[in-house]
Amino acid sequence: MTETPTPDVDAVVVGAGFAGLYQLHLLRQQGFTTRVFETGAGVGGTWYWNRYPGARCDVESIYYSYSFSPELDQEWTWSERYAAQPEILRYLQHVAERFDLEKDITFSTRVTAAVWDDAARFWQVTTDGGETVTARFVVMASGVLSKAKAPEVPGLDSFSGRVLHTSAWPHEGVDLSGLRVAVIGTGSSGIQAIPRIAEEAGSLTVFQRTPSYAMPAWNRPMEPDEVAQIKSGLVEQRAAQRYTVAGMINTSPEHAALDLDPEEVEATFQRAWDAGGLGSMLSTFTDVAVNPAANELVSDFVRRKIAEIVDDPETAEALTPRAHGLGTKRPCLDTGFYAAFNRPNVDLVDLARHPLESITPAGIRTADGEREFDVIVLATGFDAVTGSLLAVDFQGRDGLRLSEAWSEAPYSLLGLAVAGFPNLFTITGPLSPGILTNIVTTIEHDVEWVTETMLHLREHGIETIEATEQAQREWAEHVTMLSGYTLYPTANSWYLGANVPGKPRVFLAYVAGLASYRRHVEEVVADGYRGFTLGERALSSATA
Ligand code: NA7
DSSP states (O other): OOOOOOOSEEEEEEOOSHHHHHHHHHHHHTTOOEEEEOSSSSSOTHHHHOOOTTOBOSSOTTTSSOOSOHHHHHHOOOSBSSOBHHHHHHHHHHHHHHTTOGGGEEOSOOEEEEEEETTTTEEEEEETTSOEEEEEEEEEOOOSSOSBOOOSOTTGGGOSSEEEEGGGOOTTOOOOBTOEEEEEOOSHHHHHHHHHHHHHBSEEEEEESSOOOEEEOOOOBOOHHHHHHHHHTHHHHHHHHTTSSSSSOOOOOOSOGGGSOHHHHHHHHHHHHHHOOTTTGGGSOTTTTTOHHHHHHHHHHHHHHHHHHOSSHHHHHHTSOOSSOTTTSOOEEESSHHHHTTSTTEEEEETTTSOEEEEOSSEEEETTEEEEOSEEEEOOOBOTTTHHHHTSEEEOGGGOBHHHHTSSSOOOBTTTBOTTOTTEEETTOTTBSGGGSOHHHHHHHHHHHHHHHHHHHHHTTOOOEEEOHHHHHHHHHHHHHHHTTSSGGGSOOGGGTTTSTTOOOOOOBOTTOHHHHHHHHHHHHHTTSTTEEESSOOOOTTTO
16 A cells, blocks of 8 residues: 555544544544534534523433443433433533543534545545644534424515524523514424423414324433432443443333233323333334334324313314324424413414415414514424535545435445545434434444444554445345335435425434344444445445
């Protein structure tokens, strides 16, 4: 191998949220020179930006936190079952301080482009601050839900009041008291924000395109005894968590709903409802996520709960999902969402009956007329998984752009690497299990894999690694085939890219779970990085 020039750093990491912070920590620990660029003015990623009222994680905090450091686990105590955004941000700030990470992070700086130099075998990374840094590796730790999506409706700029997006909530907070507020969107963010906004606003009008299923959170403070007990078992829990289906410990269902009598099924659903949690209802029986008839049973249970909570039958019906089954779109967690519609100051506009036509200077026009507002809150979600990756103008080998490589589908080997883009790693990228799991645990896997891979290359004097086109095509076929055994493809969800007009409709996640994904990746490595080309140009499919 010919001698190549030395890059400025071994790695550039994009993003300083859960993924970027841990990536920096591990790379530095292994002696890799690393620069992190972060758009925000501080650490936190998702938890830096999403400061809307009611924002909190909907995976229990005892799982939704790093598992890599027993000392960190012992010294940090979560105050609630599901921590709110300020507490999660404080945790990430604590991690940054504890591991002295900030000195290698450049804040308020966006990476705009990265060009692969095939002769030098490194990336030339450009920022919006005008800086260019060369790096042997680029690690995208830019988040799966970080590129915000506005509603595709004309006139947004004409609105004379204030427009806010849940994912870019002003840091100083917003005083909504007495104001006429509209919320567009009833996914996880809208469902968390609506009850809190309802308490503060003069009036709240919710514009709903598709009703969601929301399970009760039953959020509560953590009791000291409970904390002590959890901490005493954390080392074992953390090890076990890494080899679970969803990155958290759930009891696996044993029976199929369709094999049991209806009373037993109903009692099991009720116990799950009383326990609460995102996956509670879907973990009741083996068939509820895969068999349409079983899914109808669990979906119907939640529909009946909505009818019990919401007083007005017409509003309850509008809030009831009928066109898709529970779990086919991302379920939500309810802390007062359904009950908010019993308040006299809260109204629902069902966009399925009265479609959104335009935003006007005074408010929002739907097919049944115009309503006037002081503030419009967009809870309209994200260009998920691929959005933040495509936001960087990547040019790989021979000038190949990522947008061209993904024009038909977001190809990726294991969610970690893309053919044509040597030495680029994507944490929880497309076709990884990330978005269907407790993402922190999958992030940790990916970050550790990237670090071990870079160590392997360094130990063997290898400068490049690249996915082969054939291997990534086979992985994409495998992922699509697995999702076809589930009910996921039956709904128009962000899992499928269906929320963004023109986005390729491809199921973006590996559905067989984190444990089986980990074992697969371990086999790939043990087999000499099967599907990757190390140290030389990958053969294109035409010549493979
Ligand atoms: P989601 O879950 O994508 O929800 C966005 C919501 O906004 C959803 O109800 C959408 O309706 C609605 N939406 C989007 N575009 C429009 C337009 N043009 N008109 C009307 N309504 C619209 O995003 P969230 O931020 O709530 O949650 C994202 C993830 O964060 C969540 O899944 C968790 O993983 C955490 P639709 O369903 O598309 O008809």
